[in-house]
Amino acid sequence: MTFEKIAIVGSGAVGLYYGGMLARSGKDVHFLLRSDFEAVQKDGIRLLLPDEEVHLDNVNAHRSAGSIGPADLILVCLKTTANEAIPTLLPPLLGDATAILTLQNGLGNEPLLAERFGEERVMGGLCFICLNRVGAGVVRNFFPGSLTLGEHSGPPGERARTVCDLFRAAGIDCHLSANLLETRWRKLVWNVPFNGLTIAAGGIDTQRILSDEFLTGEVKALMIEVQRTAAALGIAIEDQFLENQIEITRPMGPYRPSSLVDFLDKRPVEIQSIWEHPLRDAERLGVPSPRLRLLHALLRALC
Amino acid sequence: MTFEKIAIVGSGAVGLYYGGMLARSGKDVHFLLRSDFEAVQKDGIRLLLPDEEVHLDNVNAHRSAGSIGPADLILVCLKTTANEAIPTLLPPLLGDATAILTLQNGLGNEPLLAERFGEERVMGGLCFICLNRVGAGVVRNFFPGSLTLGEHSGPPGERARTVCDLFRAAGIDCHLSANLLETRWRKLVWNVPFNGLTIAAGGIDTQRILSDEFLTGEVKALMIEVQRTAAALGIAIEDQFLENQIEITRPMGPYRPSSLVDFLDKRPVEIQSIWEHPLRDAERLGVPSPRLRLLHALLRALC
Numbered sequence: 001m002t003f004e005k006i007a008i009v010g011s012g013a014v015g016l017y018y019g020g021m022l023a024r025s026g027k028d029v030h031f032l033l034r035s036d037f038e039a040v041q042k043d044g045i046r047l048l049l050p051d052e053e054v055h056l057d058n059v060n061a062h063r064s065a066g067s068i069g070p071a072d073l074i075l076v077c078l079k080t081t082a083n084e085a086i087p088t089l090l091p092p093l094l095g096d097a098t099a100i101l102t103l104q105n106g107l108g109n110e111p112l113l114a115e116r117f118g119e120e121r122v123m124g125g126l127c128f129i130c131l132n133r134v135g136a137g138v139v140r141n142f143f144p145g146s147l148t149l150g151e152h153s154g155p156p157g158e159r160a161r162t163v164c165d166l167f168r169a170a171g172i173d174c175h176l177s178a179n180l181l182e183t184r185w186r187k188l189v190w191n192v193p194f195n196g197l198t199i200a201a202g203g204i205d206t207q208r209i210l211s212d213e214f215l216t217g218e219v220k221a222l223m224i225e226v227q228r229t230a231a232a233l234g235i236a237i238e239d240q241f242l243e244n245q246i247e248i249t250r251p252m253g254p255y256r257p258s259s260l261v262d263f264l265d266k267r268p269v270e271i272q273s274i275w276e277h278p279l280r281d282a283e284r285l286g287v288p289s290p291r292l293r294l295l296h297a298l299l300r301a302l303c
Numbered sequence: 304m305t306f307e308k309i310a311i312v313g314s315g316a317v318g319l320y321y322g323g324m325l326a327r328s329g330k331d332v333h334f335l336l337r338s339d340f341e342a343v344q345k346d347g348i349r350l351l352l353p354d355e356e357v358h359l360d361n362v363n364a365h366r367s368a369g370s371i372g373p374a375d376l377i378l379v380c381l382k383t384t385a386n387e388a389i390p391t392l393l394p395p396l397l398g399d400a401t402a403i404l405t406l407q408n409g410l411g412n413e414p415l416l417a418e419r420f421g422e423e424r425v426m427g428g429l430c431f432i433c434l435n436r437v438g439a440g441v442v443r444n445f446f447p448g449s450l451t452l453g454e455h456s457g458p459p460g461e462r463a464r465t466v467c468d469l470f471r472a473a474g475i476d477c478h479l480s481a482n483l484l485e486t487r488w489r490k491l492v493w494n495v496p497f498n499g500l501t502i503a504a505g506g507i508d509t510q511r512i513l514s515d516e517f518l519t520g521e522v523k524a525l526m527i528e529v530q531r532t533a534a535a536l537g538i539a540i541e542d543q544f545l546e547n548q549i550e551i552t553r554p555m556g557p558y559r560p561s562s563l564v565d566f567l568d569k570r571p572v573e574i575q576s577i578w579e580h581p582l583r584d585a586e587r588l589g590v591p592s593p594r595l596r597l598l599h600a601l602l603r604a605l606c
Contacts, residue, residue: 201605202604221597294597297518298504301515301518302505
């Protein structure tokens with residue numbers, strides 16, 4: 001099982017970063033680009049890492065999936081707000097054994113891919129990382145962070161281990177998850193409050209949120225709502241994990257979560273996958289989530 | 304008991320409107336003005352009522368309370384965010400029997416006046432009305448609305464009836480309240496959600512709030528939190544009252560609550576009296592108020 005040819009669908013911060021790191025490690029990476037196509041074709045990709053600056057020349061930049069053709073591995077890095085494009089974007093990239101790895105935020109992404117392209121193809125990954133696209137083809141990474149991968153159906157096997165090694169060989173701290181859904185809920189513990197409150201509190205960064213005792217209280221209260229819904233799904237998230245999420249955020253400084261960046265740039269915000277889907281789960285399971293409800297209603301109006 | 308000489312302290316929309324209506328009815332009304340002083344002295348006051356336009360010439364406009372001197376009745380119409388000015392503004396207006404009527408929003412205003420000037424002087428009034436100051440000395444009134452008055456301590460007696468008659472003679476639908484605190488909490492049922500959500504949802508009017516099913520759900524949920532805290536204080540507010548608050552808001556159209564107008568004009572918003580004080584009561588009494596807490600934290604950050 002080898003994954004030589006890799007297609008990156010959705011070349012925002014996440015796609016450029018992971019694709020760029022894989023390309024640097026010698027993989028045959030093809031980027032499906034829209035707004036950054038010309039800049040990347042001309043100037044390549046620049047990754048501003050914490051300790052070095054990576055410049056990739058001669059990037060395989062494509063305007064259409066058809067010109068990429070079948071790949072061994074597809075990284076789906078689209079914003080979930082663009083998920084309606086998936087049925088037309090992916091088919092030209094699919095060979096018999098192509099694996100599809102979604103690195104998208106929130107809930108509902110693997111099921112969507114599984115329904116459309118078959119469960120056996122689908123893997124999911126969660127990026128615990130601070131990435132901002134700061135220009136066409138240019139991504140800044142504040143912290144190395146980590147990537148957690150898993151299979152949509154069942155525990156990770158040889159394929160997952162191979163993909164994980166692929167990322168490790170590219171310099172990415174990659175881990176396997178035996179329970180992707182659990183990992184997704186753990187990530188929501190951070191995304192729900194921080195991505196949401198930074199927008200709803202007027203477009204302020206995480207440092208300003210955490211320097212306000214009232215907002216910090218609301219961060220914690222929202223985390224508890226997420227924790228309780230996860231618990232109702234059989235996913236145990238320990239209290240200490242919640243505390244840690246606050247602590248790891250402090251050293252990030254004036255960080256703008258991806259949703260805030262989208263909001264400030266007047267792009268669509270991933271409301272459905274980050275807030276609406278968890279809220280639907282909470283309501284279905286009868287878990288009171290008053291703050292998530294209010295935050296979701298405000299974000300719908302604001303974004 | 305007569306109230307011939309009336310001093311208006313705080314001549315924003317509320318002060319100009321009630322003072323203007325009383326002046327039109329023949330009372331000796333004196334306005335303490337700051338930003339609108341010159342405009343009002345030169346051009347008087349204009350009240351754009353639903354069915355007519357009232358223009359008052361020769362208005363008694365003052366720059367200082369000292370030039371007004373002792374009055375029979377003081378209407379305190381300051382924003383509660385300016386309450387720290389009360390100890391210096393009111394003393395020159397006080398005679399032996401001067402009554403002080405606060406028409407300010409939210410909680411905590413009568414206690415403040417009572418502590419400083421004596422309980423027996425203090426009355427409170429609640430304006431159920433849509434008023435917007437649309438220019439210097441110019442106020443637009445969308446609905447006639449009503450005014451509810453009471454004594455800070457004890458039931459309404461001769462004084463309250465006399466003041467009530469004064470407003471009625473000025474064309475204002477005035478009622479007496481036997482329990483001012485109850486009336487204040489009833490008003491909070493409206494102010495807490497509508498004044499707050501119109502700001503937090505991005506500066507949108509009440510019509511846009513009520514055209515959004517999610518935000519309307521949050522309006523109702525916030526009303527229930529206020530209702531429950533009131534209940535813990537021994538104040539029963541019936542469910543039907545909450546429903547009615549939604550219904551009376553629909554015909555107001557694209558109305559901007561006073562707090563939203565303050566917010567959009569970058570003036571201080573009355574966070575303490577409208578959200579913080581009720582929240583403190585809720586917490587002291589152990590009434591869960593997750594939405595009020597979140598809304599309060601967001602408003603503190605936004606305003």
